[in-house]
Amino acid sequence: MKRAVTLKxxxxxxxxxxxxxxxxGGGMVLYCRKNRLGHNRLGxxxxxxxxxxxxxxxxxxxxxxxxxxxxxxxxxxYDIILVARTRTATAPWKDLNSTxxxxxxxxxxxxxxx
RNA sequence: CGAGGAAAACAGACAGUCGCGUGGGCAGGCCGAAAGGCCGUCCAUGAGGAAAGUCCGGGCUCCACAGGGCAAGGAUAACGGGUAACGCCCGCCGAAGGCGACUUCAGGAAAAGUGCAACAGAGAUAUACCGCCUGUGCGGCUUGGCCGCACAGGUAAGGGUGGAAAGGUGCGGUAAGAGCGCACCCGACGGCUGGGAACUGUCCGUCGCUGUAAACUCUAUCCGGAGCAACACCGGUAUGGGAGCAGGAGGCAACUCCAAGGCUGGCCCGGCCGCUCCCGGGGUGGCUUGAGCGUGCCGGCAACGGUACGCCUAGAUAGAUGACUGUCAAAUACAGAACCCGGCUUACAGUUUUGCUCGCGCC
Numbered sequence: 001m002k003r004a005v006t007l008k009x010x011x012x013x014x015x016x017x018x019x020x021x022x023x024x025g026g027g028m029v030l031y032c033r034k035n036r037l038g039h040n041r042l043g044x045x046x047x048x049x050x051x052x053x054x055x056x057x058x059x060x061x062x063x064x065x066x067x068x069x070x071x072x073x074x075x076x077x078y079d080i081i082l083v084a085r086t087r088t089a090t091a092p093w094k095d096l097n098s099t100x101x102x103x104x105x106x107x108x109x110x111x112x113x114x
Numbered sequence: 115c116g117a118g119g120a121a122a123a124c125a126g127a128c129a130g131u132c133g134c135g136u137g138g139g140c141a142g143g144c145c146g147a148a149a150g151g152c153c154g155u156c157c158a159u160g161a162g163g164a165a166a167g168u169c170c171g172g173g174c175u176c177c178a179c180a181g182g183g184c185a186a187g188g189a190u191a192a193c194g195g196g197u198a199a200c201g202c203c204c205g206c207c208g209a210a211g212g213c214g215a216c217u218u219c220a221g222g223a224a225a226a227g228u229g230c231a232a233c234a235g236a237g238a239u240a241u242a243c244c245g246c247c248u249g250u251g252c253g254g255c256u257u258g259g260c261c262g263c264a265c266a267g268g269u270a271a272g273g274g275u276g277g278a279a280a281g282g283u284g285c286g287g288u289a290a291g292a293g294c295g296c297a298c299c300c301g302a303c304g305g306c307u308g309g310g311a312a313c314u315g316u317c318c319g320u321c322g323c324u325g326u327a328a329a330c331u332c333u334a335u336c337c338g339g340a341g342c343a344a345c346a347c348c349g350g351u352a353u354g355g356g357a358g359c360a361g362g363a364g365g366c367a368a369c370u371c372c373a374a375g376g377c378u379g380g381c382c383c384g385g386c387c388g389c390u391c392c393c394g395g396g397g398u399g400g401c402u403u404g405a406g407c408g409u410g411c412c413g414g415c416a417a418c419g420g421u422a423c424g425c426c427u428a429g430a431u432a433g434a435u436g437a438c439u440g441u442c443a444a445a446u447a448c449a450g451a452a453c454c455c456g457g458c459u460u461a462c463a464g465u466u467u468u469g470c471u472c473g474c475g476c477c
Contacts, residue, residue, distance in 0.1 A: 061134095
């Protein structure tokens with residue numbers, strides 16, 4: 001993955017919330033849906049309910065990082081949305097990483113696994 | 115050494131591996147006719163003391179306006195200075211607190227007018243309830259006087275109420291009393307002294323006035339409105355978002371279930387396109403060199419000013435600083451620029467420095 005291709009428009013987010021598959025795990029929620037673009041797109045949602053700007057920034061950066069480090073393991077051609085929860089900013093990094101992989105496996109997003 | 119109070123600085127550092135924004139470089143790669151774009155790589159740089167709250171003061175932009183005045187509304191309130199300006203800062207005065215260093219302050223006017231002051235209390239700019247005193251009348255008695263009652267008058271010393279009773283204490287004075295007189299004290303005003311001024315005082319004179327303006331009000335000074343989503347340009351381009359476009363079945367109905375414009379397609383996803391209504395966008399500039407920062411010297415008690423030299427220090431646009439490992443005793447606080455400055459307010463773990471006050475000990 002070179003530069004991260006991101007979802008920006010509000011309608012794209014709403015389409016995923018309504019029609020995409022989802023999985024919930026400690027510290028995050030993952031939505032995904034095929035997009036037929038041949039590559040993946042990432043959207044990150046951090047609600048103001050999580051806290052002030054510093055907390056929100058930290059949650060968003062950690063979710064982007066976990067996607068960046070594991071992006072090459074994923075099947076291509078999906079839109080993915082990560083939604084932050086309160087624990088996203090405070091949970092240990094290893095827990096966050098394993099949670100992301102577990103959610104991807106649940107939604108059959110990992111490359112090379114059936 | 116202990117306790118206290120003031121001012122200032124910092125806001126994890128270093129190393130390594132991945133990763134991001136911005137700017138610049140490259141006989142580099144790909145695309146393109148070109149302008150250029152994308153990628154790679156290297157270098158530089160990349161959040162705060164409050165970036166926060168959006169409470170004041172400005173710059174900048176547009177709108178209104180000939181100039182000026184009046185009214186309304188709002189803000190401020192000792193004095194002197196600083197500043198682009200301020201409701202900010204410094205100095206100083208006054209008041210309150212502290213042994214002290216020092217801290218705190220909604221600090222103009224109640225001789226313009228209106229209002230309010232509950233309850234208590236006899237009376238709240240004004241009063242005679244009790245008491246005290248004088249006189250007259252009547253009565254009594256232990257009869258040169260005393261006591262009781264009634265009436266007329268004097269009295270704010272005493273009692274009681276209250277936040278406050280109209281200066282306080284003492285002496286004189288008086289029928290009893292009263293600033294009525296005197297001494298000291300307190301307060302207000304005027305003079306004089308000192309000070310640049312607010313103000314001040316072992317001085318002089320006059321006076322003794324209820325509180326409340328965070329009640330209306332009056333006085334003095336200041337204030338046109340909206341904000342970078344401002345505004346300017348690119349061009350009349352590119353073309354976005356939302357809802358509807360289909361009905362059928364069950365049921366009296368509310369409602370429930372299935373299905374839901376056209377094309378591609380076996381189906382899902384995805385893509386493209388048409389009609390009606392509604393809502394509106396895109397790109398670039400503004401955007402960081404500025405009442406700038408650092409150091410030295412000069413002036414000033416200080417805020418600050420002057421001068422010389424040096425420095426360039428984020429400009430994103432769904433929004434860049436993150437992850438992991440190691441070392442340091444620990445670093446886990448409050449918290450993220452969004453046009454830019456000067457302040458105020460609020461939040462805050464921990465560390466360091468400077469000078470100061472009080473107490474104890476030693477020389």
